[in-house]
Amino acid sequence: MNEHLEQLAPQPLWRHFRTLCNTPRPSGHEAELVAILQHWAERHGFAHDRDDYGNLRIRKPASPGKEGAPGVILQGHLDMVAQANADHPHDFTRDPIETYVEDGWLRARHTTLGADNGLGVAAALAILEDDGLVHGPLEALFTLEEESSMGGALQLAENWLEGDVLLNLDSEDRGEVFIGCAGGADIVVEAQLPTADVGPDEVGMQLALTGLVGGHSGIDIHRGRGNANRLLVRVLRALESYDIRLVDYRGGTLRNAIPREAFATLVLPVEEVAAAKSRVAALEQVLRAELAGVDEGLALALAPLETAPVQALNAHASRMLLAALNVAPYGVERMSSEVPGVVETSNNLGVVSLAEGRFHLCALVRSLRDSAVEDMADRFHGLFDLIGARTRVENAYPGWTPAPHSALLARFRRLHGRHLGSEPAVKVIHAGLECGILAGKYPDLEMISFGPSIRGAHSPDERVELSSVEEFWTLLRALIADLAGDTAAAGA
Structure with a gap:
């Protein structure tokens, strides 16, 4: 070949x-x-x-x-x-x-x-x-x-x-x-979150965000491209008013690639499905407008599952997880004052997953200053402590x-x-x-x-x-x- x-x-x-x-x-x-x-x-x-x-x-x-x-x-x-x-x-x-x-x-x-x-x-x-x-x-x-x-x-x-x-x-x-x-380091966050049965009045839905450009999490991090994990969490947060609960989640495949796609399974009351679909359609237009000229291909879809899941995160765990992900650091943190035009510190929310209550996140922090990597790791630790998650730093390397x-x-x-x-x-x-x-x-x-x-x-x-x-x-x-x-x- x-x-x-x-x-x-x-x-x-x-x-x-x-x-x-x-x-x-x-x-x-x-x-x-x-x-x-x-x-x-x-x-x-x-x-x-x-x-x-x-x-x-x-x-x-x-x-x-x-x-x-x-x-x-x-x-x-x-x-x-x-x-x-x-x-x-x-x-x-x-x-x-x-x-x-x-x-x-x-x-x-x-x-x-x-x-x-x-x-x-x-x-x-x-x-x-x-x-x-x-x-x-x-x-x-x-x-x-x-x-x-x-x-x-x-x-x-x-x-x-x-x-x-x-x-x-x-x-x-x-x-x-x-x-x-x-230099940089991987920040890994893990937790076992509580689940509860899916009720007879709840239906399962698949939410998909696709079509982003992605790219290198260092070289391209300042270009304003969409991060699928960040954007899908934003959509999920907007749907919380319809009493959604997360079942599973998968977004990104590599910690050093800007995620191009993310998918979530959720449940919500059957009477809220029509309103949720309408909200997703409106959010697709909002996000596409925000990314115009930078990342043109974003698509959002909310589709029903043939069979409702048996378990989902309980309502409190679902809200807490989405809140933590919504405020997690991402993108450019600071530009260098010593090397004009160069990013000093950034973070990529590279890989996020949830399955049967097991939550996993791997973010890659990069910085020209080792102290800034340590500070970012501490911020993750403090944030995800609030939902009972464990945070550790792996594969640290110097600049x-x-x-x-x-x-x-x-x-x-x-x-x-x-x-x-x-x-x-x-x-x-x-x-x-x-x-x-x-x-x-x-x-x-x-x-x-x-x-x-x-x-x-x-x-x-x-x-x-x-x-x-x-x-x-x-x-x-x-x-x-x-x-x-x-x-x-x-x-x-």
């Missing part, structure tokens, strides 16, 4: 990306891809090993005479976000990604593309097999479970990597280079402190100007690059992050601009050659 990818330029990179598209690799299911890459390394005579967590390292000796050049670590993560449109059956643990080209962009049919971070991984593999490139010692570091927990980076072995500079290939904007990123005067950055800026005719924009990103974690484990590493232009990451709208991939490849080769002292290849 995806044979057309090998007709794109640069061909070595796209050939490897084809392998990634054809190999299922959602977070936690990278084993098949790791085995493929190990066999590939053996065929090429490259040394490879893994740390205790399973992160993969592939090494290539320096070009003759370049053994004393700085060692370069090419770093990316193997997993991808698994998101598909609701009407498209796709098993991310078994099915390949089907790609196509449209108007200069590569896309996937009804699913995420996996350009995040498949293109970085493919570029590193293509560099390793590039016999025409003069280079110092090379290491390609491929981490696991970045999208779900940053687990690979958090558990990365210390005193394992040997390089002097690290090139993180997980950025998503041509013409930009990243030197800092937000990446910018080093605007590093020699590596100066080198990249010079090469960018030489090859592309413009200075790159130096950026700090409101997303969880692995650089912050890696810098904590390897504080002497110089590092930058750059990549091609990817849009719609973490959603089925994900796409990559083909011309930006060629620029990315040119810069990557030039930087590695320049670090090795090959000024001719670097374009001096």
Whole structure:
């Protein structure tokens, strides 16, 4: 499948990306891809090993005479976000990604593309097999479970990597280079809430909110897009005057993707059904007007169930849960005063579920300040204490402190100007690059992050601009050659 990818330029990179598209690799299911890459390394005579967590390292000796050049670590993560449109059956643990080209962009049919971070991984593999490139010692570091927990980076072995500079290939904007990123943490809330029998005068209804754009919970959090969990809770709150009780709820699938859809089952007195339907129809128009020009596809539907549920939350628990969710922090909390135009602190109400009285919430807080992450976690704890829920913090990771005067950055800026005719924009990103974690484990590493232009990451709208991939490849080769002292290849 995806044979057309090998007709794109640069061909070595796209050939490897084809392998990634054809190999299922959602977070936690990278084993098949790791085995493929190990066999590939053996065929090429490259040394490879893994740390205790399973992160993969592939090494290539320096070009003759370049053994004393700085060692370069090419770093990316193997997993991808698994998101598909609701009407498209796709098993991310078994099915390949089907790609196509449209108007200069590569896309996937009804699913995420996996350009995040498949293109970085493919570029590193293509560099390793590039016999025409003069280079110092090379290491390609491929981490696991970045999208779900940053687990690979958090558990990365210390005193394992040997390089002097690290090139993180997980950025998503041509013409930009990243030197800092937000840290973050998962906030998990759980509770067992009391239920009561559904009465003979109550009927079951299914409430669905669909059609939102979604997107990356860091990069897109400031764009004003709808969060399905936030909006459906708002609708449910508006229906409380009709004596509804929640039966179950499911909204969002990943804590780092802005939820595009949410669904709730509820019961209400039969005589209130007509009024509730009318209220939902009116709210659909209100929400669509609020999101006009930003998130155009919102749809609300309230439909009867053939059979009423047996149990629902009791009236008090239903009201308390919806009240807590309604005031829970979400979206942009604060913009940075030090880095203009960059979000400092945000929260994504990523995954919310309720089944048989068991409530679960997973939110992802991001911030350039670790203290702000701690404060947000405490606010969740204080809020959900009021309904008897348990709150804990998981998978906390530090931010990446910018080093605007590093020699590596100066080198990249010079090469960018030489090859592309413009200075790159130096950026700090409101997303969880692995650089912050890696810098904590390897504080002497110089590092930058750059990549091609990817849009719609973490959603089925994900796409990559083909011309930006060629620029990315040119810069990557030039930087590695320049670090090795090959000024001719670097374009001096």
